[in-house]
Amino acid sequence: MSRDTYYVTTPIYYPSDKLHIGHAYTTVAADTIARYKKMRGFDTMFLTGSDEHGQKIERKAQAAGKETQEYVDQIVETFKKLWDKLDIDYDYFIRTTEERHEKVVQKIFKKLYDKGDIYKGNYEGWYCTPCESFWTERQLEEENEEKVCPDCHRPVEWVEEESYFFKMGKYADRLLEHIKTHPEFIEPESRRNEMINFIENGLDDLSVSRTTFDWGIPVPIDEDHVIYVWIDALSNYITAIGYETDPENFEHYWPADLHLVGKDILRFHTVIWPIILMGLDLELPVQVFGHGWLLSDTGKMSKSKGNVVDPVVLINDFGKDAIRYYLLREVAFGTDGTYSTEALIQRINSDLANDLGNLLNRTVSMVEQYFDSEIPEPSVVEEVDQDLINLAAETKTEVESQMDKLKYTVALEKIWNLVRRTNKYIDQTTPWILAREENKRERLKTVLYNLLEALRIIAVMLKPFLTEAPYKMGEQLGQLEAIENASWDDSKWGSLKTGVKVYNGEPMFPRIDLEEYFEKVEARKEESAAEADDNKEENNLELAExxxxxxxxxxxxxxxxxxxxxxxxxxxxxxxxxxxxxxxxxxxxxxxxxxxxxxxxxxxxxxxxxxxxxxxxxxxxxxxxxxxxxxxxxxxxxxxxxxxxxxxxxxxxxx
CATH class of the missing domain: 2.40.50.140 (Nucleic acid-binding proteins)
Structure with missing residues (x-):
């Protein structure tokens, strides 16, 4: 892998139902780092997709009265529409039902079998269908005298069937050594320690095939079996970039620089996946980052609890940039956080409307008023100007440092320190007072130039995070083409084009009245209820499902x-x-x-x-x-x- 490549992945999502705001959280984070690396000049590869096999999917389709492929096709289409609404700029969307993927997964299975890492035996043990996970007796938890999955806390099933097994223990010591000598491999540190403890407690051989359902990739040496979903799903990270089909492309991008995953599937990505790669004699990913959950007020979001937040509704109500900003700004990446519509609206009003939107509006209005909308040349410089220039340079450096550590929240806070400092600069320099005196006109030119240049730099630095606002800023600043073509290095001071016209457009982020918004939400509910009433049979009260x-x-x-x-x-x-x-x-x-x-x-x-x-x-x-x-x-x-x-x-x- 050459130094100028950067390969980032999300988990491939399970199409048992539509995605919620927690899935958007992961994908926006991956999209942001990919955009940032691209601005830094890296040849980026950004992969996402759908994990479409397994017993749970088969049962869901049966319950819906549909063919399994038809069922997943419809759900996957909602994935792609959501990513389009959020401007997720992925390079490839892999589906595990693709013929190319299925054929390569069979080759992977055969390679491991031929190497002696997979053998045939009989499985007796506990299985969690929702998690597609096998558990030993000692790993299970007990609630109300019932054995439950330690991950999702739902009941497990006792399974007895013929199975192929993967020799996990064969590579355990090698993996443990890698984790300890490459602390960056698993982040954050708390997750790394969890995985070290898990491996040190001993790894059981892993059941990697099933015979009790058909919806999966057939085992190439025994078509009575289908390949266990985690070998199938995890292999997507190499099949998508050409393992066994396009060696040049595969060697160009592998190993992956970053697997972004939720903490609930970290074990699969930091134990099972690297051991599969060791069995294939492939390099391990540089880093697996297990971020926390975005919770609702009632805990982890899940359809069964009825507590999920639909990102499509939020995007329609508030716009994609507001949602992207909130997801990246509200919760420190790596920790759990709680979604709140009140907090979202507060961020929009305070950070986006007041701080950024008002700064743009005030600045452009003064240029329109005092210089007939034309950006002036700077001349008379004072100490307060240099303070702003220095902070802009410091911000660029600090954002780079924080992005390399995936600290999105801190990176955005650094940018917003510059936004707030630029607002303060207006109060310090009082351009409306300078405009009253002809002998202060040169000084006024410098002040307004500095304001416009600070805004241009802010727009450039926001490009990885927001996908509309930087370009709206560019239009109003008369710098649209420059913003569109800007690399990360263009966030240096002094590149603002003078002599061009600015114009005062519509507010990028209109303020939202909290009470009015919730009244609209309530009205929508009432309207939906009324529509449901219209569809009821006469005198037949239809209760909520x-x-x-x-x-x-x-x-x-x-x-x-x-x-x-x-x-x-x-x-x-x-x-x-x-x-x-x-x-x-x-x-x-x-x-x-x-x-x-x-x-x-x-x-x-x-x-x-x-x-x-x-x-x-x-x-x-x-x-x-x-x-x-x-x-x-x-x-x-x-x-x-x-x-x-x-x-x-x-x-x-x-x-």
Whole structure:
């Protein structure tokens, strides 16, 4: 692999259903580093795709009454549409049902078999269908006297069948040595330590074939078996770039510089995958980075919990750049974080609308007013100018350092320090005062040039992160072509073209009224409900479909308590929110409830209601809320609170 290449991958996603915001989180991160490396002059390869085989997919298709290939084709199409809406600029989208991939996976299996690394035996043990994972007795966990998968905590199945096995232990010492001598191989450090402990506890031989379903790649030496999904899926990283089919291209890009994966599949990418590569006598990837989860208020997002956030809805509501910025800025990459629409809107209003958008608007307006929209030549320089110039240079260096460590949040914070410093520069230099005196005109030219140049540099540095705003900035600054063609080195000071016209366009990021937005969301729900009503048979009440079943343990994790409302008041500026103070026996809590259209503050005081007491606190319309009341609506839309008799003590738990 030559020094000027950079190969980055996402996991290939499982097409059991549409993707959620957590999947977008990984893919936007990969897209950003690929764009950054391309700007640095690297020949980049960015791979994503879909992992389409396995028992879970086969069962999903059967449940939907569709042929398996037809089912995955429809789901994969939604993947591609989502990546298009987010401007994900991948170089190749691999599907594991591609003929080329399937043939090479069979060759990989045969190579490992011929080498003696795969042998035939009988498997008896525990299998988790959702995770496509085999587990030993000692690895399982137990919940409510039921054996569950240690990854997803769902019940496992006992499987007895003939199987081919891969000799994992043969390469365990070699892998352990590699991890310890190449600490950059697994990041962050906490994940590396987990994998070291996992390997040191001993590796069992891995079952790499199945006979109980057909939806997979046939084992080339025994067509009664299909190849275990993780050999199939993990091999995509080499089949996509030409392993066994295009040696020149494969040698050009391999080994991969970065596999970006969620922490839940880190073990497969840092234990199974490198051991497969060792068996094939191939180099290991430079780095596998296991990032944290983007959680909802109720924990890890999953369709079965009904707590997923649809990125398509968010993109339609807020725009792709706002979503990309939020995903990269809100949560330190590598740690878990919680998605919040309130936090998203706050980022849009504060960082994008106020800091960046307002800076662009103020600057372009002054150039229009004082120099007939033409960018002036700088002349009279003062110390405050050099401070701004120095910070721009420091920002470039610091962003480079942070991007090399995948610290997207810190990199964006460095850029925003420059944005805020440029806003401060306006206040320090007071161009509106300089414009009043003719003898200050040369100084005014320098000030406005510096503002425009700072904005140009900010636009260049934002190109890896945002895919629309830098070019809108370029248009308004009269520098569109320069921004479009800019490399990373063009974020140096002094490249702004003078004598060209600026123009004041529409705001890039209009401010969003939090209350109005949630009212629109509520209106959409009501409209959807009304449409559903229109489709019902006359006098036949159609209730919402019951969500997927949950375990008793999952239900017991929800702490529902009796609470007495002791204070209530409307939240200023909102026509649907009440701020409540409730007594839950052990303590008093503050809640925000969207019930003001149905109940006055006076109506609810003294009522004993049911609340979910163990939700993470949230800020709603600027007010902290420490729980959620339970309520229902009748067919006419009238709200009813869940209440209990006065004789039930505050804090009593619903079981």
């Amino acid at each position: 019951v969500k997927d079943r949950i375990t008793f343990e999952e239900f017991m994790n929800t702490d529902i308590r009796v609470a007495e409302i002791i204070e209530a008041e409307k939240i200023e500026g909102s026509n649907k929110l009440l701020k409540l103070k409730v007594d839950i026996g052990l303590e008093k809590r503050q809640l925000v409830a969207g019930i003001a259209k149905h109940f006055s503050a006076e109506d609810v005081i003294g009522r004993k209601i049911l609340i979910v007491a163990n939700l993470e606190p949230a800020t709603i319309f600027g007010v902290k809320s420490e729980g959620m009341i339970l309520a229902a609506s009748d067919p006419d839309g009238n709200m009813v609170l869940s209440t209990v008799g006065d004789n039930i003590a505050n804090g009593s738990q619903v079981k």
